[in-house]
Amino acid sequence: MPATATATDPGNSRTRSWWGWGYTDAHPDDAECLEMGALLPGTLARPLPIPRVADLAIGTPAVEPPPSLAHLVTADPAARAAHAMGKAYRDVIRALRGRPGRIPDLVARPTDDQEVADLLDWAGEHQVAVVPFGGGSSVVGGVEYRGAHRAVLSLDLTAMDRVLEIDAVSRSALIQAGALGPVLEEQLRPHGLTLRHFPQSFEFSTLGGWLATRAGGHYATVHTHIDDFVQSLRVVTPAGTGTSWRLPGSGAGPSPDRLFLGSEGTLGVITRAWMRLQERPRHKASASVAFADFQRALDAVRAIAQSDLAPANCRLLDPGEALLSGASHDGSSVLVLGFESATAPVDDRLAIALEMARAHGGTGEAPKAEGDAPADAAVSAWRSAFLRMPYLRDGLARMGAVVETFETAATWDRIPALIDAVRTEVGAAALKATGHAATINCRLTHVYPDGAAPYFTVAVAGRPGDEVAVWDDIKAAATDVLHRHRATITHHHAVGRDHRPGYDLQRPAPFALALRATKNALDPHGILNPGVLID
């Protein structure tokens, strides 16, 4: 059944920031920046001014598109500036300091697969680097060009944002890759269906971006990466276009889709996908559990992750993270638990999980009423803070602070030592780089029966004007700790350009050979997102 093509973009009426996270109207004002800065000793006395496109030196494009494609392409300075970088701290502070990454020569907004293929053909002929761009929320340098091509084209897919078809029987939908989270969910809602993939960047990232980076989503346990919800992919490569069959499962050779999932725009452009959907949950229950001892909290989370209770939310906040989000004020760690189902009530599952948590020293109660009961205060506090966090990061950046996150995953046997080592060694690197003691908070964002994904936030006053160098030093220390503990360089932020050193250390040599051979076969001119994953 063809889906409605009249859904509107819910974000249309608000203005996106070209240099910072999200919507400009949600940015902290100067007063809030000052308040936040007061919490970090050594930050600036006044916030850095909001940068303006007009102050950037944006030159004439080094190439012109052919007349047949000109209607898809713009050289407008504001569009080019907004496509120059992602939204990592590194990107934000470079914009604030007036030193953004290379501004692309052109921005293209194709409307169908053939136009994508035509743009790739043209770029290949003219040695123009092509950087696929979805919501632009990369925090790993994934949408920024660093190299020596004569020209750079940012390939913005957001004009391709329709749910093209819904198969209610198989509970799946064919969705164009350029659809932002709210845009695709709004088109699914009338059918009672949902993709239920809610990364922190949900409003500002696209299906294609999620697929190309193996995004981590809503579900806290096991089924979290977008990979598992893919039924079929269409990929436009310089060597041709391919579409995998819609299959619920298959054993026919290595999975063709899995080679393109996580390929970060280096092998082809994902233009559409059949995605597995969920019914909207009818039953929900959530609770928070406080722990005086972080190590015992880890044990509780592990027990729950190794059960088959499958909580939809199971995030453990360490004391600093719990304090920051308002989930606790007494130095305790907080476990946020949530269950949901479209089939049956979930309060029994929540009760068993709470019992497991109490067996490990946790204190927390299930809410009295099930279903429509309001989430408890700690859960609500965490949720609001979660969505506001990137905006606050930018406010702190305006105060000259260095504030960034990084995430990883490791098996449970390595988790306690890994978290300790990050605190100690990254803390030491931050102190050395800045002379200030850094705040380092940790939460587990996703858990598995065999391990967990710790997510770290680092905040410290920078050296004025040298914030990028400070962060690079801190990040190098983090990469080193992760490598020594055999913890992945990224669990769901992707590799991009920023994580290349860590990725190169981690990737098995035969797979590196395979990836390089594949790259040469599919992108013989080397135009697709050069510098990402492979050279």
Add this chain to the structure above:
Amino acid sequence: MPATATATDPGNSRTRSWWGWGYTDAHPDDAECLEMGALLPGTLARPLPIPRVADLAIGTPAVEPPPSLAHLVTADPAARAAHAMGKAYRDVIRALRGRPGRIPDLVARPTDDQEVADLLDWAGEHQVAVVPFGGGSSVVGGVEYRGAHRAVLSLDLTAMDRVLEIDAVSRSALIQAGALGPVLEEQLRPHGLTLRHFPQSFEFSTLGGWLATRAGGHYATVHTHIDDFVQSLRVVTPAGTGTSWRLPGSGAGPSPDRLFLGSEGTLGVITRAWMRLQERPRHKASASVAFADFQRALDAVRAIAQSDLAPANCRLLDPGEALLSGASHDGSSVLVLGFESATAPVDDRLAIALEMARAHGGTGEAPKAEGDAPADAAVSAWRSAFLRMPYLRDGLARMGAVVETFETAATWDRIPALIDAVRTEVGAAALKATGHAATINCRLTHVYPDGAAPYFTVAVAGRPGDEVAVWDDIKAAATDVLHRHRATITHHHAVGRDHRPGYDLQRPAPFALALRATKNALDPHGILNPGVLID
């Protein structure tokens, strides 16, 4: 913690058949063959004799191994005959008719990764084709050589069958690829852990075989392919050895493991893997539901698959399949449902599933007692028949019958028409090839929220002496139906050589380019399992 190295092979005391399924002492005798043959009009008056190795023309090997590897290699005729083919009907009938596939020149049984690498080096230098061999249970021509190499080495990995390490905290184990199912489970049992991967071939297939073919296992819903239980792989390729990190999840580039899962020995030899384990289930409940109408049974199964009840067993038998296995005798279809958990009782989940089934016209009750209640009669009948089935197939083959299975998967919207088309068109092909009406039964072996995996059994009297040609005609018709209905050429039997025509039609062109480029990079001499997946 190092696992015990003293576990014994539970199969040691029984003799494996070189030409047919499993253990020789489990083969039907002549009387049983005659009884079965009587059910299929047109079969032989007397069973074909059991073939003997001594009757095969097994020549002198075309190559000799170097002295440094000679102790790993045998040219013994019985060993070579037992490594010549897998266990498809096609293989069995060729052995019975005295026309087996090409007998390998040598069989090697390496004991560690270095020996595997040395054997590959030698084979590459001497243009010897290498066919990796685990339990030898391939039903798709995956372990048989067809080509023009001067010599063929069967690389038997079953000497590498140890559980090398158990990480109880992360509930995972490092297991050598050559361990047969019972061999690895016996080593895990003292630790209270289990891989819980129970394909029909469990006794006669290895971990490495499961990984290389993306085997489908025990769980009937979603998490069924072995892929999802892999934490890390080691792969020895002609271009070098690589080991992926042990990670519970990662977003660092395309999954390196997923490229080798399903590669069927064409890109490298998987020698060990860290696998995710389960606790042994403490709670079980099962029931069977009868349906007068197969279409309504399909609807019931879909409803259950799209809930979050996650049955461990959820197999739907059509009337013929139910009759054959003794699960029903009145022409009804039977749904076999099973739930299990190490965490909490599962009778409530079974009750909800049964309610769903009844809403679609099913009749069935939950057993009175939970946990240790004996499974109901239909469930037990199905289980016994399931394990005995391949032996009976060989008995029928001795009667000159053509009896084989094939499996596929498709989204729910295509399932009813697909099953109808297989019955009609494969039935017509069988009638045309033999002059007899074929029995065609169907069961759903695995179900997903977005689709299902139908498994078909075809039985018909062959044309004496021409059974292979008859089956090839029937199989060509099946491949054609699957292709037109966009149903995968294989859900869990793999591609091998027999499924190549269907696989080539299904594989997206860019992925074919990638696979070919990868093959050239990792296996530059083209010695690894030539003819499988790619040329």
